[in-house]
Amino acid sequence: MSKPAFSAVSKESLSDSVYRQLADKILRGELPAGEPLPAERELSETLGVNRGAVREAIKRLQQARLVAVRQGGNSVVLDYRAEGGLELLPSLLVNGQGQLDTAVVRSIMAMRSALAPDIAAAAVKGGAALADELDALLAPMRRDGDLRVLQDQALAFWHKLVERGGNIAFRLAFNSMTRTYTQVWDALRLVLQAEFRDLDNLGAIAAAVRRGDAEAARRHGRLHVEIGRGALEQALDAMEGRQRLQ
Amino acid sequence: MSKPAFSAVSKESLSDSVYRQLADKILRGELPAGEPLPAERELSETLGVNRGAVREAIKRLQQARLVAVRQGGNSVVLDYRAEGGLELLPSLLVNGQGQLDTAVVRSIMAMRSALAPDIAAAAVKGGAALADELDALLAPMRRDGDLRVLQDQALAFWHKLVERGGNIAFRLAFNSMTRTYTQVWDALRLVLQAEFRDLDNLGAIAAAVRRGDAEAARRHGRLHVEIGRGALEQALDAMEGRQRLQ
DNA sequence: CACCCTCAACTGGTATGATAAGTTGACCAC
């Protein structure tokens, strides 16, 4: 997760680029709900791409429920707040200029706090086998104080919990949320460091999993993520305070 | 929601049909992760549609993270459990033959239980204005015992809570989940009737919103949805027990 | 005037066929 030695070279296709541009305009409010989209032929001309590429992009906008399409009439922009699914979250976190939306950050942390306890509780069905694997993940965290390691292992810890919990809704939501905050993975490292260093609650979760104690797992799960939530809340307050002073 | 007098005639486009077929095969495990997809030209020939329709469908599969595409090589199926977002939930609830997956049902109910209390708690910021609107939604429920009315108004009640809570993550997740269980809206009516008739907790939430009492809202939110969860759990146990006897 | 019909000029939906660009695996030279 942190500091990959190499990363895949990005080769964005034309339709990807068109999709990104249009989705950005919609999510930033530049194209408000109800507004008709330019015609496909017009878009393909102004963007200098083939109509097929535009159509592929619009199909994706349709799937994300950002626009409604019907033959004969222009496609129209929908209200993503009312129609969109959780998969939009990553695109909402950082707006076009790369600034992150603090309201979205708070939202994510609130959702994380709501889900984490139940994710931990659901994982107790994994029993001793899961507990062993969780302890194995904790080992390098105890040995090595490197924040990067702590952060990566903590994510792996929760990933395993949600993977073994057998709750597909939790898992899919976890995927969407993970994709959201890995965008700001580096920035989170320092802000959430108190949580990453909280090995006690993670260890307590592993122990609770081992003895099948769902309530203890839930309790320690809540305690653990609330550490990060509090820290982030403080950081955001400070950030917004500074902005107001400017 | 319930019993619309008329509903829009379905006009599925070719690419929609192709997408649905492929997504179904993947979600049902017929095309396991790692398996290469047939070539676009081959698919377009076997399905009897032009290649553009196939490409639009595959772009959507790519967006849903059901497949990975790269120029020059075949597209390959991904593990949706590890990659997919919450927007897949509706497609997972009912498998190809229209049978519903009880594990998915349980997952959804667990997620609902995890989110509902915090949704109620977040809504208290709406204050008296929101409380008035909530009471207005409860009025027809108290007047009219019709289960259909109760069900629709209860959904509207939660919709308003999540809409006013100002938490975009909650809202998008709520959208995904709503789309999931409106698929079995009629079947849920009887199973969850005890919850729909529980106006006491809904009224208590409205009252808590009015006086800004987040903890009370959270508590009554939890109590309310646990009624439905328990009822559904019983129904599923009975159903699965019957299946085992067959 | 109000109503309704017609129709041209839009819109998206589908089809065909060509070319560019990247991947794969067999083959060969060293």
Place this chain on the structure above:
DNA sequence: GTGGTCAACTTATCATACCAGTTGAGGGTG
């Protein structure tokens, strides 16, 4: 074995049709 070559794949993009549904302006009709 290592590395290069190349033919036969694949997806990516393009151009150009034509089909099908929507819309709004115009003109009739009562």
